[in-house]
Amino acid sequence: MDPSALELSRIQFGFTVAVHIIFPALSIGLASFLAVLEFAWLKTGKPHYKELCHYWAKIFAIGFGMGVVSGVVMAYQFGTNWSGFARFAGPISGPLLTYEVMTAFFLEAGFLGVMLFGWEKVGPKLHFGATLLVALGTLMSTFWILASNSWMQTPQGFIIENGHVVPVDWFKVIFNPSFPYRLAHMAIAAFIVAALVVAATGGWHLLKGRRDAAVKTTYSMALWLLLVLAPIQAVVGDQHGLNTRKYQPAKIAAIEGLWETEHGGTALNLIGFPDMNAEVTRYAIQIPHLGSLILTHSWDGEIKGLKEFPKEDRPNSSIIFWTFRIMAGLGFLMIFTALIGAALRRGGRLFETRWFNWLTVLMGPAGFVSLIAGWITTEVGRQPWVVYGQLRTSDALSPITPQAAGISLLIFVIVYFLVFGTGAFYILKLIRIGPQAGDERTPASAAQSRDDPATGRRPLAVAE
Numbered sequence: 001m002d003p004s005a006l007e008l009s010r011i012q013f014g015f016t017v018a019v020h021i022i023f024p025a026l027s028i029g030l031a032s033f034l035a036v037l038e039f040a041w042l043k044t045g046k047p048h049y050k051e052l053c054h055y056w057a058k059i060f061a062i063g064f065g066m067g068v069v070s071g072v073v074m075a076y077q078f079g080t081n082w083s084g085f086a087r088f089a090g091p092i093s094g095p096l097l098t099y100e101v102m103t104a105f106f107l108e109a110g111f112l113g114v115m116l117f118g119w120e121k122v123g124p125k126l127h128f129g130a131t132l133l134v135a136l137g138t139l140m141s142t143f144w145i146l147a148s149n150s151w152m153q154t155p156q157g158f159i160i161e162n163g164h165v166v167p168v169d170w171f172k173v174i175f176n177p178s179f180p181y182r183l184a185h186m187a188i189a190a191f192i193v194a195a196l197v198v199a200a201t202g203g204w205h206l207l208k209g210r211r212d213a214a215v216k217t218t219y220s221m222a223l224w225l226l227l228v229l230a231p232i233q234a235v236v237g238d239q240h241g242l243n244t245r246k247y248q249p250a251k252i253a254a255i256e257g258l259w260e261t262e263h264g265g266t267a268l269n270l271i272g273f274p275d276m277n278a279e280v281t282r283y284a285i286q287i288p289h290l291g292s293l294i295l296t297h298s299w300d301g302e303i304k305g306l307k308e309f310p311k312e313d314r315p316n317s318s319i320i321f322w323t324f325r326i327m328a329g330l331g332f333l334m335i336f337t338a339l340i341g342a343a344l345r346r347g348g349r350l351f352e353t354r355w356f357n358w359l360t361v362l363m364g365p366a367g368f369v370s371l372i373a374g375w376i377t378t379e380v381g382r383q384p385w386v387v388y389g390q391l392r393t394s395d396a397l398s399p400i401t402p403q404a405a406g407i408s409l410l411i412f413v414i415v416y417f418l419v420f421g422t423g424a425f426y427i428l429k430l431i432r433i434g435p436q437a438g439d440e441r442t443p444a445s446a447a448q449s450r451d452d453p454a455t456g457r458r459p460l461a462v463a464e
Contacts, residue, residue, distance in 0.1 A: 031193020200364025
């Protein structure tokens, strides 16, 4: 295989994954948020909760549609660019993706129409049940996708016969060693992504002078969720790191830019520039023993350096050293933002502190950036393996030419920016418009909104 075909195919898959993950992450978080909003409306009868349901359902619908389309494209690449992987791991990855379609996607698709368009056609409790099932479907989808991807990271429960994996224990295949940590990490990340978008929307409209119940509720609920989940995510990430050190030690060494095994305590490279050719991290600023404390929870814990592994088995430290720090740095900034919000809430200044409103607006994209950085760390850190320790990435490539890979990559970039750029534009336009002040509307205007197909039935109508 020409190495350039391999690199172009990797770039193509990485690009499509990065675009795709944005939309499912937003949909997963918003689906559960919609369920909470609708429950609050049923319990209290306050109209602004229902208005928020209508508003965020529009954004959810766009994100869900974009996620489905981009996800289908990724699946086709297993046949076009990665047929070696399909031949080797198809007996496991195929059934897992089928389970995702037959459970999660069928559940979402079956009740999505009721959730979006059934407000005036079914009773409130039945509609709430549909919303719950859509939210459950998004979480089930996360379960199966993470099961498949985690098996590629820490494979078990199989044997190899005639160059193909044969599952012998599906429980071990699904609940592989990294799966619980990665599932929790991804699910919490999706909720945080949605919380930051919702908080940014509320902050934007507070800066524009709105103080109605819809905006205040949006802002307050998002910051409560961020306050709870951001610290939990740090704990889950710590446990995930310990698991990675046990099963993928080369990835940890590359993340830390650690070349030599340091006995008696490992320093943490706070910043630096790993040089894969010279086998050194240049201009490193180190904190003694902190690496041991974080990665082994002991003062003198030992961590293997990259020189302990053959060169052909080393991940690219120059990439994941920085993507991990982007992810972790933004995570700490999220915790900081949530704590400031809690302090302002106690002082009764949450909605009136403009600099903090601006901070939440600026933090809106942080969840997406952190999510993509985390996935780059995970996937590049797995290299040079597709199935860790079993199938190399170079052996998974289809017999394609560099020209074919380059042309398809160019087409993907153009089409993705046109299609998904349009979807992102509509989402941003809806965010700029904001939720209507449901508690300030008259019954006549509310009825008109329900009856008017331009505002009550089409998800994108409000942005036209």
